[in-house]
Amino acid sequence: xxxxxxxxxxxxxxVLGVAVVTLKDKLPDPVQIGATIASASPWWxxxxxxxxxxxLRHFALQQRRLLAGFGVRMSVPRAVAVTFTxxxxxxxxxxxxxxxxxxxxxxxxxxxxxxxxxxxxAVLSSVLSGVALLLMYGAVVLIPRGGETGNxxxxxxxxxxxxxxxxxxxxxxxxxxxGFTAADRDHPEDEEQPGPRPGLIAxxxxxxxxxxxxxxxxxPRSWVLSLTHATVNWGLDFACLAATARRSAST
Numbered sequence: 181x182x183x184x185x186x187x188x189x190x191x192x193x194x195v196l197g198v199a200v201v202t203l204k205d206k207l208p209d210p211v212q213i214g215a216t217i218a219s220a221s222p223w224w225x226x227x228x229x230x231x232x233x234x235x236l237r238h239f240a241l242q243q244r245r246l247l248a249g250f251g252v253r254m255s256v257p258r259a260v261a262v263t264f265t266x267x268x269x270x271x272x273x274x275x276x277x278x279x280x281x282x283x284x285x286x287x288x289x290x291x292x293x294x295x296x297x298x299x300x301x302a303v304l305s306s307v308l309s310g311v312a313l314l315l316m317y318g319a320v321v322l323i324p325r326g327g328e329t330g331n332x333x334x335x336x337x338x339x340x341x342x343x344x345x346x347x348x349x350x351x352x353x354x355x356x357x358x359g360f361t362a363a364d365r366d367h368p369e370d371e372e373q374p375g376p377r378p379g380l381i382a383x384x385x386x387x388x389x390x391x392x393x394x395x396x397x398x399x400p401r402s403w404v405l406s407l408t409h410a411t412v413n414w415g416l417d418f419a420c421l422a423a424t425a426r427r428s429a430s431t
Contacts, residue, residue, distance in 0.1 A: 221426065227338050228423035234345045235416035239263050241352055242308065242409035243284070246301045248356070249402030250394075252293045262287045281306075300394040304406070312410035316418065334426055338419040345412050352409070355401055 217225070240259040247254050254262075266284055270276040281302055288298035 220424075224423050224426045227335075228420045230342060231338055231416045231420040231423060234342060235413050235420065236260070236263050236267065238345060238348070238409045238413040238416065239309075241349075242406050242413065243301060243305050245352065245356075245402055245405045245409060246304055246398070247288065247291065247293060247297075249398040249406075250293065250297045250301065252288070252291055252297065252301075254288075254291045258291070296390060296394070304398075305410075308407050308410045309413070312407060312414050315411055316414045320418075331426060334422050338423050341412070341415050341419045345416060348408055348412050352405055355405060 237260055240256070240263040243263070244254050244256065244259040262284060266280040269283055270280040273279055284305075285298050285302055288301055289295065293301065
């Protein structure tokens with residue numbers, strides 16, 4: 181075994197050890213987890229897992245679509261891998277959300293995005309996710325309230341959202357053909373310019389101007405597909421929650 185590989189394994193074991201010590205008193209009792217799983221209906225667990233896995237894939241496609249709008253290619257498997265890693269970082273590490281965003285920025289740069297484009301994609305992804313969440317809340321408010329939801333209603337909800345997700349997958353595939361522009365490169369304004377550094381107000385104005393320019397560069401279909409993916413992503417999260425709430429077929 182090479183020294184470099186040995187160091188990587190040692191670092192991984194160290195990280196796992198720190199995680200175990202840090203999360204020891206913050207995780208549910210394994211016996212309680214096992215009892216809860218044993219009391220649940222396997223079919224509802226399968227539906228919940230399918231909904232959440234599909235949700236994560238839509239989040240990956242949302243970021244991939246934004247990158248494509250700026251001319252940056254990222255394969256679906258790589259986008260999914262980045263999404264799974266981001267989720268793990270967000271939930272397991274201190275300041276996980278910030279570290280997850282930093283990890284995504286580095287991955288966007290590795291894929292070929294400039295610093296400006298990588299930052300724009302990270303920001304736009306969060307903004308569109310927020311807009312999609314508001315849309316989902318609005319849809320929930322419009323649902324009539326009239327008694328407890330039964331298993332049949334929950335099943336229709338989960339399966340219906342999975343069908344919608346499949347349709348969006350197909351739409352994204354069809355519209356992805358030829359959906360890339362010229363490869364993205366670092367913009368001249370991304371580099372530090374010689375001379376006196378501008379003041380805070382001037383830098384703020386320049387940042388706003390760059391954001392507006394980036395928004396104009398993004399094709400309309402990238403906006404539409406990204407928002408659609410984000411909305412389906414949240415909808416499937418709700419479906420996963422609804423499925424897990426059905427602990428047994430007799431509920």
